[in-house]
Amino acid sequence: MKNRLRIFYLATEVAPFAKTGGLADVASALPKALFEYGHDVRVMMPKYGTISERRYVLREVIRLKQIPLTMAGEEHVVSIKSAFLPDTKVQVYFLDYKPYFDRPDLYMDGKTGKDYPDNAQRFFLFCKAVLETIKLLHWEPHIIHCNDWQTAMIPWLLRHDYSEDSFFSKTLTILSVHNLAYQGSFDPSILPKLGIPRELKEPGSDLECYNKINFLKAGIVHADVISTVSPTYALEIQNDAELGCGLQGLLKKRCDDMYGLLNGVDYNVWNPENDPYIPQKYSAANLNDKRPAKQALLQQAKLPYDTAVPVVGMISRLVEQKGIELVAEAIDDLVKLPVQLVILGTGDPKYHKLLEKLAKTHAKHVAIFLRFDDELAHLIEAGSDMFLMPSRYEPCGLNQMYSLKYGTIPIVRMTGGLADTVVDYNEDSNHGNGFVFKPYSAAALSDAVKRAVRVFKDEAAWQKMVKRAMKQDFSWHVVADRYIKLYQKLENQKRKK
Numbered sequence: 001m002k003n004r005l006r007i008f009y010l011a012t013e014v015a016p017f018a019k020t021g022g023l024a025d026v027a028s029a030l031p032k033a034l035f036e037y038g039h040d041v042r043v044m045m046p047k048y049g050t051i052s053e054r055r056y057v058l059r060e061v062i063r064l065k066q067i068p069l070t071m072a073g074e075e076h077v078v079s080i081k082s083a084f085l086p087d088t089k090v091q092v093y094f095l096d097y098k099p100y101f102d103r104p105d106l107y108m109d110g111k112t113g114k115d116y117p118d119n120a121q122r123f124f125l126f127c128k129a130v131l132e133t134i135k136l137l138h139w140e141p142h143i144i145h146c147n148d149w150q151t152a153m154i155p156w157l158l159r160h161d162y163s164e165d166s167f168f169s170k171t172l173t174i175l176s177v178h179n180l181a182y183q184g185s186f187d188p189s190i191l192p193k194l195g196i197p198r199e200l201k202e203p204g205s206d207l208e209c210y211n212k213i214n215f216l217k218a219g220i221v222h223a224d225v226i227s228t229v230s231p232t233y234a235l236e237i238q239n240d241a242e243l244g245c246g247l248q249g250l251l252k253k254r255c256d257d258m259y260g261l262l263n264g265v266d267y268n269v270w271n272p273e274n275d276p277y278i279p280q281k282y283s284a285a286n287l288n289d290k291r292p293a294k295q296a297l298l299q300q301a302k303l304p305y306d307t308a309v310p311v312v313g314m315i316s317r318l319v320e321q322k323g324i325e326l327v328a329e330a331i332d333d334l335v336k337l338p339v340q341l342v343i344l345g346t347g348d349p350k351y352h353k354l355l356e357k358l359a360k361t362h363a364k365h366v367a368i369f370l371r372f373d374d375e376l377a378h379l380i381e382a383g384s385d386m387f388l389m390p391s392r393y394e395p396c397g398l399n400q401m402y403s404l405k406y407g408t409i410p411i412v413r414m415t416g417g418l419a420d421t422v423v424d425y426n427e428d429s430n431h432g433n434g435f436v437f438k439p440y441s442a443a444a445l446s447d448a449v450k451r452a453v454r455v456f457k458d459e460a461a462w463q464k465m466v467k468r469a470m471k472q473d474f475s476w477h478v479v480a481d482r483y484i485k486l487y488q489k490l491e492n493q494k495r496k497k
């Protein structure tokens, strides 16, 4: 293939190997789609304790065994293993270094609820290992594609430690920011442990941000381009002080190199026509077959089945961002409509308590599942009539796009990727694929759900909207094509320089 690009794609979670949120889905689907377009794409991630070598057939790579890496004068001997993304020929490399990654959790110690205290060392070493692996493979990438703070020190390393290394002279970097609130911000006392000169803690350095050492900032300063996961979020983080999380000034400075590319959906995984986790497969042509999913869901939720009462689903990390407070505040209104609410999530213990209380007080209308459960997530997508995402902010959001495919009408706050994918229903023109509200308030949320319930009662109008929603196409091929164009644009610019 002409213009075949070599792309090294880095992420610290990749589905199905390890997942805490949307990044894992993206880091699996995008490389797959790039590969299908004929590009040479390889992925690298840490080998966590939870990844089964046998299940995923991880193999040793002869020339990537026992690699010595130096950090702060200390030698760490690491090995690289490899496997394929399931059902593909996309090669995934795993950094096998037990002292740092043979742990049950990815970033946060489940036992303490706190970040692992050596996260800076863990992920800085990962960044170093990536560059050494590429060199040992003698595989000169056109593009190194980094994701989030954990890999953001790669562009920094290329401009510092590797600035004279001709091996990388043709390599361009892209940093994708999936959520600006997570920056990898550490006390400056970390610097000697990373082997980075102490002077870099001084204000104005490429690592310093509000007296902390900030990995994401370093990546934003040094990456050739920065992308984020929806056009609206790309603007919000430059213009809204709260969403810019302290980096909006820098992002604005780099606005010419900023791109907002909406994530896509892997329809091999999220599709009611071939979903193995739902009782009956269905499509827009046979919507009656969606009913068994509702019945099965309500049975699991121990709530009564009533075709006249809409089920509202939620699947979410339970963190500040996701608007759980609004649901709690609006609940009295919601159960009166009535609706039934089924919530699957895990995260901050304070939200676990809050939701437990809701489920107890409104046992006839609310069911909660406080765990990570992929299979149940699929059943909720299929079995609900509506899907609620009242996020304070949402860089992209995947579940509203999954919901559209399942004919489960999204009710969302107008922010980030939710604003880019859900169009408010208009009764007069019979237009729209969901319900959108703007103010971050319980009243606005209740109002949107009320509007949804009103349309739900008009079966013909509802079915029309459901069919319209199911027709929408957010497949990765469209998205991957946008990334390829961006990579090629970068390449052309570089050649001209």
Ligand code: ADP
Binding pocket: 020, 021, 022, 023, 025, 315, 316, 317, 344, 345, 346, 371, 372, 373, 374, 377, 396, 397, 398, 399
């Ligand atoms: P974020 O990346 O902020 O968590 P996204 O909407 O982009 O939000 O992606 C969330 C992904 O994680 C979706 O695939 C969703 O189904 C999944 N998910 C979140 N919480 C759970 C849970 N408790 N059980 C199963 N899947 C979950």
